[in-house]
Amino acid sequence: MKNLLIKNAKLRYTNELTDILICDGIFQKIGKITDPPADTEIIDATGNLVTPPIIDPHVHLDAVLVAGILPRKNQTGTLLESIDIWSDWKPGLTKKMLKENARKVIDWYVANGVLRVRTHADCTDPTLVTVESLLELKEEVRDLIDIQVVAFPQNGIYSDPANLGLLEESIRMGVDVIGGAPHIEYTREDGVRDVETVFELAEKHDKLIDIHIDETGDPHSRFIEVMAKESINRHMGPRATGSHTTAMHNYDNDYAYKLIGNLAKANMNMIVNPSANLLLQSRMCGYPKPRGIARADEMLARGVNVSIGHDSVMDPWYSLGKACLLQQAFLMLHAGHMNGAEQIQQVFDMITTNSAKTLHLDNYGIAEGNQADLIIFDAATEDDILRLQSECTYVIRKGKIICQTTPAKRKLTYDAEPSYVDFKL
Known part of the structure; x- marks a missing residue:
């Protein structure tokens, strides 16, 4: 060499x-x-x-680039309609299509200086083709880029009796990270079980945790507090990440202050996804419209590790994007009022060193x-x-x-x- x-x-x-x-x-x-x-x-x-290199700590490579070929478009622009569209589309998804699309986006990442990625793989499909495909791709592109694969129960762990077994099978297949989606569950009680189950499985199998959590504008969605409690009690905070947490934007300020203190105590990681959440969240609010992004500035000020993810690249959730984290950082700077001199440095940290900590990387x-x-x-x-x-x-x-x-x-x-x-x- x-x-x-x-x-x-x-x-x-x-x-x-x-x-x-x-x-x-x-x-x-x-x-x-x-x-x-x-x-x-x-x-x-x-x-x-x-x-x-730049890091994308949160993307869904199993869904990239399908926006242009979906037979049904997202008319409301909401998260829930996006999930319905994806659920209808999944039966027609093939390994060949998935890997070709993801491989193309990996080239986009490389051109944009992104050499570390954490991707979620929907594990509520009985075929587990998304998990299998992304685990194969991880090995095929290892000379170009490092990928972590998350077993992500897109439709919840307890919304279908088969989903817990599929999550456990994904772990046996060799995923790096275990995910959840408590706000998708039918009841508050099942949402709490969703979070507790993820921690139990991660502790048992020595895996990292990355949960889609409180990805809604509903201020009553508060599963992140359960995640903080589990992180503290199990001493797993540095290995645990809460993604999206958009409901935090609409929390009462007294409650948010207490919560952020507990996140800092837990030493957890948090990920915001500016482009997707600016468009998906607060659709029902009318005017003035909340921004639908977690309180990154307040969390950073109190010592919480916060990163920025791209989340979606031309899929049912976000039909735009070119796998550029500088775009996401630019959006965060504006939407999060983070244009102070020190804050601009923090925003750059959020796509580099903070994300390295989120992914639990060494040698970076x-x-x-x-x-x-x-x-x-x-x-x-x-x-x-x-x-x-x-x-x-x-x-x-x-x-x-x-x-x-x-x-x-x-x-x-x-x-x-x-x-x-x-x-x-």
């Missing part, structure tokens, strides 16, 4: 430029490099920001001895990366360049001498 040297790299939280030497797929040295090995390829980062980050995965942006600061929706000019995986992007070149010709626009100061 060729050695690789990144010159004039700007790392986060520093104004100094440095060099990064990669040998045998590992970060060998970070600092001034004056005499690299003879067979070293050199890339000049020209002072632009160099970071670890630009540090000597770590696996050499990194991206070089076409901008020098996090502010400009988000403002410009910067391209990843280089994506490097295990010391190998796997994607190069040439940013757009805009030539103005109205004067005798042409000039160029890049929207930078």
Whole structure:
């Protein structure tokens, strides 16, 4: 394997430029490099920001890219109609279609600098074709991207007598994470059982937890408090993640304050999914419309680890998207009122280091001895990366360049001498 040297790299939280030497797929040295090995390829980062890869901690690769071929469209735009559409569609889903669509989106991820992904796999289909397909795909693309697969009971664990058995079979098949959906259950009591069952199974099988929880605008949906309790009592908080939790937006402030304190005490992880939840939630509220996103700023301020996910890419829940987490971060910055100087840094953390913690990753980050995965942006600061929706000019995986992007070149010709626009100061 060729050695690789990144010159004039700007790392986060520093104004100094440095060099990064990669040998045998590992970060060998970070600092001034004056005499690299003879067979070293050199890339000049020209002072632009160099970071670890972006992470998507929450997506549904089993459903991507089907929006254009669904026989029925989502007319209400609601979460519940999306689930009904998907339930009707599932019998026609084949492994070939699923894997081809997911594989295409993985290429989109790579081009966008995303090299770590957690995907949910609907395990309420008796065939378990989604689980089987995504576990196969995980192995097939491991040289490009790291994938965690969640067994996700889309229709609830207790809404059908067969669903618990399907969840347990998914665990035997080798999923990495166990999920739930308590707000989908028929009763509050079954929703509580849903959460407790996920924790029991995760403890028994030594798995991570990621539960779709309180994904509704209903302020009375409060299963996240059950998750916090289980995390505290079982000492499993760092291994547990609550996804969506959009009802939190509409909670009474006194209750939300108590809840966030318990989430911090539990040391849990939380994931917000801006694009999908801005469109799916609060459809019944009239005006003024709540934003339908969990209180990320308040959670971060009190020490809760919060990440940003894409959730859906051209599926019944969200018909847009291009697997770009910078888009999601840009939305979060606006919808969450997170444009303060420190908050912009936090938003960038939410698609990198915070997500690494959510996925329980080690060997992540630009540090000597770590696996050499990194991206070089076409901008020098996090502010400009988000403002410009910067391209990843280089994506490097295990010391190998796997994607190069040439940013757009805009030539103005109205004067005798042409000039160029890049929207930078």
